[in-house]
Amino acid sequence: MTVRQYQKKEALLKVSNVSLRYDCLVLRDISFEIDDIIREGVTQGQIVSLIGRSGIGKTCLFRILAGLIKPTTGTVLIDHDQHPVRAGDVGVVYQNYILFNHRTIYDNLRISLERSQTPPGGSIDAVIKEYAAEFSLTEHLKKYPQQLSGGQRQRVSIIQQVLNGNRFVLLDEPFSGLDAIMVDKVKQLLVKIANMHEDNTFVIVSHNIDHSLAISDSAFIIAKEEGKEGAVVKESINLIDMGFAWDPDVIRQQEFIDFCASIKDKI
Amino acid sequence: MAIQEFFSPLKVISKRTFFILAFVEGVMALLIWQLTAGELIPTPARVATAIIGILGTDYFYSNLVQSLALIAEGMGISIAIALLVAYLSLIPVFKPIAEFVIKCRYLTLTGLIFFFTLITSNGHNLKLSLLVFGIVPFFVTSLLSVIDSINVQEYEMCRTLRMNSWRALLEVVIIGRFDLVLEVIRQNFAIAWIMITAVEGISMSEGGLGTMLIKSNKFINIDNAFAILTIVFLFGIFFDYLLGVIRGWLFPYTKLQLLS
Ligand SMILES: Nc1ncnc2c1ncn2[C@@H]1O[C@H](COP(=O)(O)OP(=O)(O)OP(=O)(O)O)[C@@H](O)[C@H]1O
Ligand SMILES: [Mg+2]
Numbered sequence: 001m002t003v004r005q006y007q008k009k010e011a012l013l014k015v016s017n018v019s020l021r022y023d024c025l026v027l028r029d030i031s032f033e034i035d036d037i038i039r040e041g042v043t044q045g046q047i048v049s050l051i052g053r054s055g056i057g058k059t060c061l062f063r064i065l066a067g068l069i070k071p072t073t074g075t076v077l078i079d080h081d082q083h084p085v086r087a088g089d090v091g092v093v094y095q096n097y098i099l100f101n102h103r104t105i106y107d108n109l110r111i112s113l114e115r116s117q118t119p120p121g122g123s124i125d126a127v128i129k130e131y132a133a134e135f136s137l138t139e140h141l142k143k144y145p146q147q148l149s150g151g152q153r154q155r156v157s158i159i160q161q162v163l164n165g166n167r168f169v170l171l172d173e174p175f176s177g178l179d180a181i182m183v184d185k186v187k188q189l190l191v192k193i194a195n196m197h198e199d200n201t202f203v204i205v206s207h208n209i210d211h212s213l214a215i216s217d218s219a220f221i222i223a224k225e226e227g228k229e230g231a232v233v234k235e236s237i238n239l240i241d242m243g244f245a246w247d248p249d250v251i252r253q254q255e256f257i258d259f260c261a262s263i264k265d266k267i
Numbered sequence: 268m269a270i271q272e273f274f275s276p277l278k279v280i281s282k283r284t285f286f287i288l289a290f291v292e293g294v295m296a297l298l299i300w301q302l303t304a305g306e307l308i309p310t311p312a313r314v315a316t317a318i319i320g321i322l323g324t325d326y327f328y329s330n331l332v333q334s335l336a337l338i339a340e341g342m343g344i345s346i347a348i349a350l351l352v353a354y355l356s357l358i359p360v361f362k363p364i365a366e367f368v369i370k371c372r373y374l375t376l377t378g379l380i381f382f383f384t385l386i387t388s389n390g391h392n393l394k395l396s397l398l399v400f401g402i403v404p405f406f407v408t409s410l411l412s413v414i415d416s417i418n419v420q421e422y423e424m425c426r427t428l429r430m431n432s433w434r435a436l437l438e439v440v441i442i443g444r445f446d447l448v449l450e451v452i453r454q455n456f457a458i459a460w461i462m463i464t465a466v467e468g469i470s471m472s473e474g475g476l477g478t479m480l481i482k483s484n485k486f487i488n489i490d491n492a493f494a495i496l497t498i499v500f501l502f503g504i505f506f507d508y509l510l511g512v513i514r515g516w517l518f519p520y521t522k523l524q525l526l527s
Contacts, residue, residue, distance in 0.1 A: 063423075066423075066427060068423050068427075087423075087426035087427060087429075088426060088427060088428070088429035090427065091427055092423065092424070092427045094420050094424075096420075098418065098420045098421055098424050099424075100421075100438065100439075100443060101443070101520060102443045102444075102445075102446065102518070102520060111428070111438075112428055115428050115429050115430070117429070144519075144520040144523055146520065147523055160428075161427065164427070164428055164429070166427070
């Protein structure tokens with residue numbers, strides 16, 4: 001357990017009183033805030049976990065955060081200027097790693113890079129090759145998504161959303177269906193990309209509490225209150241203050257394991 | 268492979284085994300046909316002789332060209348109309364029109380022949396409009412089911428990549444599903460091929476395989492009728508195969524879908 005020095009600056013994402021009603025109330029009154037974390041001498045992105053039981057409304061919240069559906073009430077403000085979120089502000093990596101199946105991996109990445117708001121320096125070709133090399137996809141660039149394994153598709157999907165210039169990326173169940181070694185790789189990948197830019201912010205929705213919390217700096221537990229309809233944020237957790245953040249080996253520490261077990265009782 | 272494996276359900280067999288099975292069963296079918304055929308039904312040997320006879324006449328080729336030209340024209344027009352209706356169905360105002368078109372499958376052509384005869388100027392246009400009217404509803408039905416089966420997440424991905432709805436339509440529906448459009452064309456080509464002989468029977472002035480068929484029946488030349496039927500059948504299978512090959516060649520990723 002290592003407590004680290006940091007500061008929380010302005011809000012990068014602010015969710016206020018969001019509710020969502022379909023046939024019944026799915027989300028009741030969700031409010032939380034993700035702040036820019038500043039650390040002396042390091043580029044520090046943000047990784048946040050959303051934790052909740054199956055069917056509680058995580059995916060619904062997800063689509064609200066991405067600006068894909070409008071909440072019944074409430075607002076989602078994003079970025080330094082805190083504007084209401086629009087589709088395109090936030091990248092989404094779905095559980096089933098949706099890609100354009102009729103395009104090669106190269107073209108999937110190219111189409112995203114061409115639409116980027118903040119084109120990176122260098123030619124499109126060079127950037128794609130650079131990322132492909134970085135994330136062991138070079139030999140797959142000419143293949144079609146269906147020729148890739150689930151884990152490879154997921155990497156493409158994450159890079160696709162990052163190349164699009166999105167500082168915010170939401171990931172739905174990024175660890176499901178992967179073997180233990182792949183889970184570690186994806187965790188490393190997420191940490192690496194998150195820390196490429198000060199504003200980079202990843203929001204992870206996962207059933208796998210241990211892995212998700214191990215790379216997060218904060219977490220929000222979404223659950224129903226007894227006797228009431230609709231999910232709320234039941235607890236906010238600051239993992240930095242608890243000494244669990246920014247430590248790849250935290251998952252092997254007994255205190256962390258006990259902590260994760262206590263979370264499981266709360267959801 | 269033991270014989271009993273050919274009879275157990277869900278058994279996976281190799282392509283070669285399939286062809287052997289198909290060949291053996293084909294030969295058996297021909298044998299049964301040969302042995303049971305009599306006065307009314309011509310034997311395979313007689314049909315084969317008739318086919319060779321027909322293939323040797325100019326009369327056949329001019330009729331074949333006639334049919335091929337008509338089907339090419341009919342398919343071209345039908346595909347254009349069907350694609351337009353299907354793509355437009357994604358724009359709310361056009362949705363009811365598309366829904367109406369697919370319900371037109373239940374309109375019987377026989378009842379419309381008279382109407383079409385009145386509004387078309389000649390036999391060619393009559394055949395063409397019957398053909399198009401007959402195919403389009405089926406085409407649109409298949410196309411809409413392709414569009415329906417698109418995962419909303421794919422549109423959402425386009426939106427997260429900051430595409431507007433027109434660009435998403437182009438990327439996901441038009442470009443992304445073009446291979447399936449070809450598959451729909453292949454499946455519906457069969458309907459067109461069957462209909463062509465029917466409409467050529469209605470308006471016989473231009474000739475065509477359908478006209479040949481009707482004339483053979485009229486003169487009770489059963490051998491010839493069977494021969495033409497067989498030729499029409501074989502052509503259909505050939506087109507089916509050809510369209511499949513073209514699809515695999517144009518869209519290499521479609522073969523992957525079959526594997527996984
Ligand atoms: N379009 C919709 N119309 C009506 N109800 C919906 C709709 N989408 C989701 N729901 C309901 O909202 C609730 C939350 O669904 P959601 O998919 O967000 O759950 P989840 O927390 O993501 O679950 P899981 O972890 O199993 O993916 C469910 O009870 C679901 O039935
Ligand atoms: Mg979900």
